[in-house]
Amino acid sequence: MSERMKCKVCGxxxxxxxxxxxxxxxxxxxxEDVPERFVCPSCGAAKRMFIAID
Structure with missing residues (x-):
């Protein structure tokens, strides 16, 4: 498993x-199993502000 997601706001x-x-x-x-209410622990951005990276 090597799934990584990047916050578009703070990285x-x-x-x-x-x-x-x-x-x-x-x-x-x-x-996909992270709750929708998840927010970035660094900047507080919503889960929808994350993008998949390699």
Whole structure:
């Protein structure tokens, strides 16, 4: 699993393997399974502001 998503606002990278414990997203959580209420832990941007990266 190497899914990565980048915040278009600040450049924060969400990596599925790591999840985001600051936002209660467990490691190995695919982006599609991240709750819609998720916001960027760095700048507060909405989930819809993220784009897939290689």
């Amino acid at each position: 924060y990278i969400y990596t599925a393997e790591k999840g985001e414990t600051r936002k209660n997203v467990e490691p190995n959580t695919l982006w």
